[in-house]
Amino acid sequence: MSKGRIAAVIAILLIAGGCVALWHPAIAPVQARASFPSDQIARGAALAAVGDCAVCHTVSGGQPYAGGRGVPTPFGTVYATNITPDPESGIGQWSEAAFRRAMRDGIDRSGRHLYPVLPYPHFTRASDEDIAAMYAFLMTRAPIRAATPPNQLPFPLDNRVLLAGWNLLYLHPGPWHPDPAHDATWNRGDYLVEAIGHCGACHTPHNMLGAEKGAQALSGGEAENWYAPPLQSASPAVQPWTEDALAAYLRTGFDARHGAAAGPMTAVTEELAGVPEADVRAMAVYIASLMPKTAPEPATHGTGDAHAQAIFAGACAACHGTDAPMTRDGAPSLMLSSAVNAPTPRGAIQIILHGIPWREGKPAPYMPSFAAALTDAQVAELAGYLRATFSNKPAWSDLRTEVAKAREAS
Amino acid sequence: MTPVLSRRDLLAAGGLVVAFSLRSAPGDAAEQGSGPHPAGPTVPMGSLKETPLLDAWIRVAPDGHVTVFTGKAELGQGLKTALLQVAAEQLDMNPEWIALVTADTARTADEGFTAGSHSMQDSGTAILNAAAQVRGLLRDAAAVEFGVPADTLSIADGMVRAADGRSIGYGPLAAKLDLHVEATPGRPLKDPATYRLMGTPMPRVDIPGKLTGGASYVQDIRLPGMLHARAIRQPSVGAKLLEFDTGPVERMPGVVKVVREGSYLAVVADKEWHAIKAMRALTAAARWQETATLPDEATVLDMIRQLPARDIPVLTWKAAAAAPVKQLRARYTRPYVMHGSIGPSCAVAQFVDGTMTVWTHTQGVYPLRSALASLLRLPPEQVRCIHVEGSGCYGHNGADDVAGDAALIARSMPGRAVRVQWMREQEHTSEPYGCAMIAEVEGAVDADGRIVDWDYGVWSNTHNRRPNVGGLMLQNAALPEPLPVPPPAPIPMPEGGGERNSNPLYALPNARVVSHFIPRMPMRVSALRSLGAYLNVFAIESFMDELAEAAGVDPVTFRLRHLQDDRARAVIQLAADKFGWSGARTPGEGRGFAFARYKNLGAYCAVALTLRVEHETGQIRLGRVVAAVDSGQAINPDGIRNQIEGAIIQSASWTLYEAVHFDHRRILSRDWSGYPIMRFPAVPESVSVHIVPRPGEPFLGTGEAGQGPTAAAIANALRDATGARLRDVPFTAPKVKAAVGV
Amino acid sequence: MIRLTVNGNVHEVDVEPDTPLLYVLRDELALNGAKFGCGLGQCGACTVMVDGQAVFACLTPVALLLDRNIRTIEGLGINPVQRAFIDEQAAQCGYCIAGMVMRAQALLERNPHPTELEIRDHMSVNLCRCGTHMRILAAVRRAAVAMGSASVVQP
Ligand code: FES
């Protein structure tokens, strides 16, 4: 984001921060490691999975929950902390109260503000009982000594005082309330999606201060340069999402009428695979209720120009051709792909460049990366061809710039 | 015609065929080819028993160059290099002067299949003796020539020298000799103490070509005017091809012909890419009538356990023993597993003047010849099968069936050479799989930790559906008039199929072992590397640890306590020492040990390894793997190490990940994303293989010795690391996670 | 007619633009190194280098390759990587090996001193069913050392 805008951001935050010269006390360290009932630990495990703790708090190939993963934001890179019970480098000294304060108010044990990359604006709705369960789960992991690298944020965003202002503007504490108009399952889903799963952190557009635009909840956003499609009426899905389809997709990362989870969503589905079916089903029920019931007109198979068609025939058709074994055997035609039907080409470009990585020893969708085989111009040409051929949406503009941006980011 | 090929044996293969009499053993389909040759005290003769004529194995050209013939095939196991070492050693020649001709029905002996780790025992032993005898005959001829006693002559580099300095080469001597004579059993060999080549590492002769883009594989054959074809497989077992219009495909660029016979469908084109595009179009256009013939994946093991079985007693031992104090029982299983060659199967065929020539990477050129002859309704003499290397096969994969495709298609294109290669999804879904199997064992230990009772049963289909008749070819069912399909047969002990290695090597007072042979095959299965030994050794060696634990005895001590075979003890000791079994432990790390003598006839192999379990995910991380092996007289020690390393990694992949998935109609494991195997990030930190030197001892087959012990060592290490005892492979992350809990 | 630059030589080949490079190399130019393994970008048996990076020849139609620089194992000559594979006897059936060599070559040209983790991660694209992995890793490490010292001799 531009210098001018950053300046404006800082100005606002400083004023706001100034108004709330709040000081937060440190919470006394706990020495002995408490023990917890196993059913509470198990519930905490499921909640931690819905909350994707491991997704951000684990470096790829590293020890789960030991932190160190850099989360790219428009402002800079924020590193997820070590949340194993290691006393020095982890949260071993945190009492349940300290943990609850971090989850609810975004303030760590020492009284320091945490950056809202930790979705505490969502967790703040979580019940005491659930926070206690997640605490029980985390405190019973193997303690791992691993220091967290310092964040890479430009001055003065590295000044955490600004966050007091940010919280004043965008943190709305208070418990989650069920909607009596809906049944228990729907409400369970709403709670898991909003208070624990924080789906909006990626699927809701953010304002220039990096806060979710509450008015446009789940209307589509961005995650680590990947397109996060709308989970409500604006969904571009050609086949309407049903409860069953969503429930299956969330646990397997694949649905025969929509395709495979890619980018950051892959890890999310890996986590949900270990969550009790009833909870995932509840999330599916809730999200499906926000989605459109009827689909837009299915695309009519158009034809792009010959050169682009040759690229598709040689590079993509082995799997995505209408007569390809993969398509024949249940994988969806690109006509159903959300990425191809999305308002922005970002998803299509990212998946062409990066594909879908292997999951060790797990039968799962895979796609090779074409980053080396295709030049920027060729990626743009192919993306344009996919749009023209497999959707009846207007052509994407500015493909070259988008490709360049995506290469930049990777 | 003469194929334009760089490799010597291909050139020869295409050229004029010198007919000379070989006593062809009947093309028997026994998995082990020409039968078991347990290493005996008498000098074993290997395949010389079936093919005793010396010139069937060795011929000497007037210029002194020697050609060695083997009925076995190079499968990537380093056979060529090892056989050259043997021949050069016994002939006292430089290996460069020796040419090797491998399996070719027109030129080499019938040595059945190159399988069951028999190559060195059969062909190696035959060439060892034949070479030694030819050397003897050449020396005697020189003695006559010089008029001096034979024992005054010295031999080196293919020259015979007399004490007075006169010398003569093998070439002129051979001219005075008739090598078309039978070998004499029991002739002496060179003194192992004088070996220069055997037992010392020799670089593989085939590797440089493979690293520089030489034509090394059947996939690389390019004959003049060669066409490219692809078959369109039935989408599921027994699917019937319905009427549909092939016209649009016939009009596609480059398409020469669409072949259709009953439900058999294929397309021939001028270029490979044209054939592939036409194949895809045909696949999309073809209409099939399918029936649900496959079992339910979730319950298939219990189903197999219930199917009618023929019970074959393997052994019964009865002796007095102390009273049992602890009794255990357990059941071990493995699912259907894939060979999964990296290079899909390929063959080239050419039908000229009524004779079909097939270049193939089959493991048995003679049995395949009979199979193709009956499939094509040709007399066997009019079919010639020439072995050319393919991608590693690890048993009966698509090699024979793709030869069937090539032959069927070539027959409809007389004169034209036709190359067929399977697509990835065809290899994955059409190859015969390794059997799903169940083993159930009950055992008891007495007060001083000795096994007093052992009751073992194994349930399995056949492990040999290798084609020697057309009825066993994949295409048979699709053709208009299918040939009769012979009933499945068990492979008798001592080699065994499902019961291979079900007979423990341990000395037990009381034991019963029964093999429950199940004729009905819910899925197409055949030989996969090590056959039943993988599951039986996994079961026996896991259960040995369970008993050792019950007895409170260290697993290695417990094994040694029940072993009288000194070579077995030596291998276990070596593995334990090199691993540092008695040494300090690393916290968080589990360690496991396992041992077996392959088939109780082949190589001895012990494996010790460490692993860690990622508690949060259940992912197993392999650490240090140490193996010890006794292969008898080692020919190429580095070749043995290479094979054992490979067996360890492949077995680890089976054990951690692999299972064929299917619904009631079709195979769902269609490619590497649906059937993941081990990739680089997951291979062990280190693998080291130590060889027990056994100069002069008979060769012991090694290729499959590592498979079983690796699986059990992983299971035992997993138990050691987590307390969880898993008995059903594969040990996938979710399965392990479920076992270790949150 | 399509113009391709393979191992420094310009070739005019008579194929449709959608033809994957793999079939042009094997069937038109009679180069055996790149192998068909899956045609799906899943195994790396077909790996060659394009403009210095490892690509899947099976999924790279020649339409993409105008004015680009294609290298196959035939074009390496006996170089440090091939030498290292021979010294380590890093092959069983060898079907995967040409692809392994090309992928390793691409890594070492970009990163002459890779860590064990970097090597395993980079090579993870390529499959070997014979289980030659440990020797292949050893060969890549050996080649890295050889190339490192080589670059010292002739900077
Ligand atoms: S053949 Fe190209 S990746 Fe497998």
Ligand code: FES
């Ligand atoms: S050496 Fe055979 S596949 Fe790698």
